[in-house]
Amino acid sequence: MACSRKFYVAGVVMLLCVSQSAGALAQSLTIRYGQAYSAARSIFSLPIAFALGEGLFAREGLKVEVLVPIPGGADNMIASLHIDSVVLTHVATPFLVRAALAVSDAVAVAAEFNNPIYSLIAKPEISSFADLRGKIVGLADEYGTISLSIRKLMELHGLRRGEFGARVIEGTSARWACLRRGDCDAVVLGQPQDLVAREQGYRLLGVSTEAVPDLLYTVTAVRRSWAEVNKSAVVRYVRALATAFELIRAPSNRERVIHAITQSTNASEEIAQQTLELFFKPDRGVLPRRGEIDIRGLSRVIEMMGEAG
Numbered sequence: 001m002a003c004s005r006k007f008y009v010a011g012v013v014m015l016l017c018v019s020q021s022a023g024a025l026a027q028s029l030t031i032r033y034g035q036a037y038s039a040a041r042s043i044f045s046l047p048i049a050f051a052l053g054e055g056l057f058a059r060e061g062l063k064v065e066v067l068v069p070i071p072g073g074a075d076n077m078i079a080s081l082h083i084d085s086v087v088l089t090h091v092a093t094p095f096l097v098r099a100a101l102a103v104s105d106a107v108a109v110a111a112e113f114n115n116p117i118y119s120l121i122a123k124p125e126i127s128s129f130a131d132l133r134g135k136i137v138g139l140a141d142e143y144g145t146i147s148l149s150i151r152k153l154m155e156l157h158g159l160r161r162g163e164f165g166a167r168v169i170e171g172t173s174a175r176w177a178c179l180r181r182g183d184c185d186a187v188v189l190g191q192p193q194d195l196v197a198r199e200q201g202y203r204l205l206g207v208s209t210e211a212v213p214d215l216l217y218t219v220t221a222v223r224r225s226w227a228e229v230n231k232s233a234v235v236r237y238v239r240a241l242a243t244a245f246e247l248i249r250a251p252s253n254r255e256r257v258i259h260a261i262t263q264s265t266n267a268s269e270e271i272a273q274q275t276l277e278l279f280f281k282p283d284r285g286v287l288p289r290r291g292e293i294d295i296r297g298l299s300r301v302i303e304m305m306g307e308a309g
Contacts, residue, residue, distance in 0.1 A: 028058075028061050028062065028063055029061060029062055029063065029233055030062075030063040030064075030065060031062055031063070031064055031065070031087050031088060031233055031237065032065050032067055032085065032086040032087055032088070033048065033064050033065065033066050033067065033086060033087075033088045033089065033090070033220075034067055034068070034069055034077055034080045034081070034085070034086035034088070034089035034090060035048065035066050035067070035068050035089075035090050036068075036074060036077055036090050036091070036092075037068050037069070037076075037170070037171060038074070038140075038170050038171030038172065038173070038174075039090060039171075039218075040068055041173055041264070041265055041266065042171075042172050042173070042190050042191065042192075042193070042265060043190060043191040043192060043261065043265060043275055044090075044112070044113055044116070044190065044218060045264050045265070046248070046257075046260060046261060046264065047112050047113075047241060047244050047245065047248070047287075047291075048064070048066065048090070048112075048241075048244075049260050049263065049264040050244050050247070050248055050256075050257065050260045051064075051240050051241055051243070051244035052064060052066070053259075053260050053263070054244065054247065054256070056240040056241075056243050056244055056247075057236075057237070057240045059240065060236035060237070060239060060240045061236060062233065062236055062237060062240065064237075067080075067085065067086055069085065069086070074091065074092055074095045074141060074144065074170070077089045077090060077091040077095060077221070078091060078095060078096065078099040078104060078106050078221065081104075081106055081221065081222070081223050081226075082104070082106075082223070087222060087223075087226055087230070088109075088220055088221070088222050088234075088237060089220070089221050089222075090112060090218055090219075090220060090221075091106075091218065091219060091220075091221045092144055092145060092217060092218050093108075093145065093215075093216050093217065093218065093219060093298060093301045094141075094143060094144050094145055094301055094305055095144070096108060096219065096221055097301065097302060097305060098143075104223075105223050105224040105225055106221045106222065106223055106224070107221060107222065107223075107224050107227070108219040108220070108221055108293055108298075109219075109220055109221070109222055109227065109234055109237075109238055110219060110220045110237075110238045110241050110242075110288075110291035110292075110293070111216060111218075111219050111220075111288040111291055111292060111293050111294065112217075112218040112219055112220060112241075112288075112291075113217040113218045113286060113287065113288075114214075114215060114216060114217060114285055114286060114287065114288055114294055114297055115209060115213065115214060115215055115217065115284060115285045115286050115297075116145075116146070116190060116208065116215070116217045116218075116286065117190070117191070117207055117208065117209055117278060117279075117284065117286060118146055118149065118150065118188050118189065118190050118194075118207065118208040119188070119189050119190075119194035119197075119204055119206075119207050119208075120137075120150055120153065120154075120186055120187075120188055120204070120205040120206050120207070120208075121179065121186060121187055121188075121189050121194055121197045121198070121202050121203065121204060121205070122185060122186035122202065122203045122205050123179070123182075123185055123186070123202065123203070124201050124202060124203055126185060126186060126203060126205070127203065128157075128205070129154060129157035129158060129159045129205055129206070130157075130158065130159070132154075132159055132163075132164050132185065132186055132205075133159065133163050133164060134163075134164065134165075135164055135165065135185035135186065136164070136165045136166075136167055136183070136184050136185050136186075137164050137165065137166055137167070137184065137185065137186045137187065137188075138167050138169045138175040138178045138179065138184040138186070138187035138188065139151075139166050139167065139168060139169070139187075139188055140168065140169070140170065140171075140175075140188060141168060141170070142166075142168060142308075143305060143308055145212075145215055145217060145301055145304065146188055146208070147166075147168075147188070148212070148304045148305075148307075148308055149208035149209075149211055149212040149215075149304075150188050150208055150211075152211035152212055153206050153207075153208060153210055153211040155211075156210065156211055157205075157206065167183075167184060169184075169187070172188075172189050172190045172193050172194075173193065175187035175188060175189060176189055176193040176196075176197065179197070179202065186205065188208075191265075191271075191275045191278065192261070192265050192267035192271045192272065192274075192275055195267075195271050195274050195275065195278075196267070196271060199271070209284065212300070212304070214285075214294075214296065214297050214300055215297050215300055215301055216293065216294050216297035216298040216300075216301055217297075219293065220237070220238075220241070220291075222234060238291055241291045242290035242291045245287055245288055245289060245290055245291055246289070246290060248287065249280070249287065249289065254273075254276065257272075257276060258272040258273055258276065261275060261276075
């Protein structure tokens with residue numbers, strides 16, 4: 001627990017820097033941001049995509065280059081920091097916890113998503129959780145929050161481990177493809193793919209927030225050693241991200257946000273609108289208000305990892 005405590009305290013300290021005056025900006029600095037392969041065409045790319053589209057990083061004197069490390073698992077996001085292919089990275093919190101326990105100096109500097117709404121989507125002929133007994137379900141990494149939440153959801157509805165076949169498939173897009181091919185009987189999908197699936201006649205069995213309502217899902221991470229040398233760059237990055245969240249949340253900016261979603265995910269405007277309504281009508285706490293790190297949500301992730309062994 002000591003390692004995990006160190007990394008979330010470090011993240012909070014880094015966020016406190018945002019409240020300090022930045023002074024005059026230095027000349028434009030190029031920073032390489034790692035985006036998870038699984039998030040690249042999903043709603044989870046929204047904060048960065050919106051900040052880029054609105055010129056918020058440029059306003060802070062930053063040129064942010066978005067790079068996608070070689071696919072093959074979420075652990076690659078932290079690995080990319082250690083081989084210096086990127087200096088900031090998107091990562092799901094369980095993988096940052098795992099890295100911290102392995103003595104990585106990676107720390108969280110901002111939250112990107114808090115409470116993801118993942119849907120368990122099944123073939124049209126499957127009408128209940130009971131119908132999944134003996135069937136194949138496409139899940140994410142076994143010890144990530146997506147799979148842990150969905151397994152809890154299944155248990156709530158009487159479906160236990162071993163009563164169905166689990167196939168680990170990285171990324172919403174890949175799981176959606178498995179369902180469309182018929183190789184999976186049900187899969188876990190985020191937005192916009194879950195809304196598209198329902199539009200096409202696939203069946204919604206339940207959502208992750210029914211079982212686990214409060215999480216810290218994804219964060220921006222950086223190596224502590226790099227951040228100490230480049231504090232100004234980190235503060236400017238976090239300040240731009242905080243502004244992005246404020247603008248995304250403002251009802252007056254809905255059309256701009258819808259445009260960012262359609263551009264980054266290839267979803268239709270109707271699906272993008274439905275996604276925002278899912279998040280904000282009512283506000284389900286999916287997005288942080290200014291990139292702040294929710295310590296209780298992080299503690300919940302650590303607790304879930306402990307429950308899973």
